[in-house]
Amino acid sequence: MAGGEGAAAVMCTPAFVGRVLRSRWYVVFASMVVMAASGSTYIFALYSKELRSVLGYNQQTLNTLGFFKDLGTNVGVVSGLVQQVAPTWAVLLIGAGMNLAGYLMVYLALTERTAAPPVWLAAYAVGATVLLLILFLPLGVVIKEEYAAVSQLEESLQHPPAIAVEEPAAASTKKEDDEPSCGMKGCLTNMFKPPALGEDYTIMQALVSVEMLVLFVVSVFGIGGTLTAIDNMAQIGQSLGYPHKSVNTFVSLISIWNYAGRVGAGYMSEFFVARYRFPRPLALTAVLLFSCVGHLLIAFGVPQSLYAASVILGFCFGAQWPLLFSIISEVFGLKYYSTLFNFGSAASPIGAYVLNVRIAGRMYDAEAARQHGGHAAAAVGDKICKGVLCFKHAFLIITGVTLAGALVSLVLVWRTRNFYKGDIYAKFKVAPVVATADADGSDQAAGEMAPVVTEEQAHNGKNKKLQQVNDDEFK
Incomplete structure (x- = not known):
């Protein structure tokens, strides 16, 4: 009892509260x-x-x-x-x-x-x-x-600090790499000569690349289409005759499966990439094709299918984000990732404006005007549209552009197929060196990390050691 009172007294002190905050x-x-x-x-x-x-x-x-x-x-x-x-x-x-x-x-x-x-x-x-x-x-x-x-x-408490000697030449080279100085002609030339996939692209090299253009188009079509369905879910449910309580359920289902899509797509794509060298852009293609099912359910107004459509579109909307950001980081490197992923995100509102405002909104108002006998009557907010035709043509168009986005994503799958067949994490790995004893008696600690030695370097080193042993025996 006394111990509990003592703990409570400590927790109520300003010092402890400040420490928690x-x-x-x-x-x-x-x-x-x-x-x-x-x-x-x-x-x-x-x-x-x-x-x-x-x-x-x-x-x-x-x-x-x-x-x-x-x-x-x-x-x-x-x-x-x-x-x-x-x-x-x-x-x-x-x-x-x-x-x-x-x-x-x-x-x-x-x-x-x-x-x-x-x-x-x-x-x-x-x-x-x-x-x-x-x-x-x-x-x-x-x-x-x-x-x-x-x-x-x-780490500093467990291990004594080591003094690192920095070579001026290496520092000079790093500075030159980080801050390249080039003229206008040289910069334009480098912009259209990107490094290999997986290396660090500059911002301009990434923006003018075919891979980024494909990702941008896919995001406009894919994410823009699912956002259109999410933002119009209330009007979709109302036009198809669902009660207000069901509309609230649709929004909840979208939010829940949005989370499930983010977690599931990220985990499963990483598993298949690491285990089977599965190209991640192909997973994005599969998500786009799956979202077409949800769009078609809305377009044709299948009875009681809006629940399934909410689940499908919520999952696909969430699944596209981790795939998009992972592809950007893997293909273009991590040096400018914080800037490049914002360019990928910018495609979302562009697609939403074209598909949501210019297509879905305009077609809904046109159908409402037809049902209420003129544009003037339909302009009033309480003149709503009823029936499958309110969103049918809009979501058929969205289905078409989503299919087009899936086909465009196959271009990225083709261009990155060799990249994903290899080890995309190879540059982050360092080979461990097992404890060995050299000919001169020096030991190397087990578990120490060392750079990978090529086969030619190992062969030359072995010949040198054999020559040294022969010279010692001759003496």
Whole structure:
């Protein structure tokens, strides 16, 4: 009893509370909370119907709001720039303020406590969720740096520090490699002469490569199509006659299977790549083909099939992200990965705008206008579309472009087939040297890491040792 009271007394002290708040485990907890809150970007379908009816938006305008939400979610340039000049707490404070202001404006507009905002202002309000989704990145950096510092401290306590002598020539070469100086003509020439796959590409070499172009097109078609279905799920369910409670279930299924797709695709693709040399781009092709099943279920309005479509599209949407980022890191190297993966993410809102706003939204409004006898009547927010035809042609087009994306991805499969047949992690491996005794009696410790010696070098070294033994015997 006394022990429990003593522990409680210690935990209630300001010093202990401050230690907990400064610990790396609290950072993990805070990161999880931020990531959980960032899930609000996926529940747009829950309140989009109310936005449409209360504010008098047509479907194309509503999808424009969804586009700005997706744009901010996938382009983290603003928060990255702020992070360069401000501490992490300032970035978090800005993100919290933007979310509070954005969702408060949405709440006031929906409850009609304020005048309906113009579309550009509503787009900003919905887009306030932008920063929160990527705010866990600075916390991830904090976790990484703290872990590295602790590991370095523990290692220094266990092993005495070794003095490393740095050769000037090697340092000079490294500086030249890191900061290449070339004229305009030389830089343009190097831009179109990329290194081998798996080596570190420069940003411009990666952007003008066929591989990055293929990934961009595939992301526009694949992720853009699934995002269109996710953002329009409320209107899809309403047009097909599902009750409001079922629409909430669809959103939950999409979120759950989005997570399952991210984890499952990442784990399974890594397993097949490591075990069977399975090309990862082929897994991306399979995901795109599988998503076509969900699009077709929506297009033809198969009874009670929207549950299965939600599962399929949620899984495929989540599965595309780890595959996309893994391919970028493996093909173009890790040196500029933090910049290149943002270019891959930028394809998502572009596809969402074309497929969601320009195709799905416009076709929905056209069908609603036909059902209600004219464009003027359909422009009112409470004039909704009923029936399979509301989204049929739009999702048939989305199915077609997704199939086209799958075919385009086969170009990447073909161009990287030899790369994935080899050991893509070979450059990260160092051969262990078993404890051996040389002819001069010097020993090498077991488990010491040494560079791999070629067969020719080993043969020459063996001949030299035999020659030395013969000379000793002659003497």
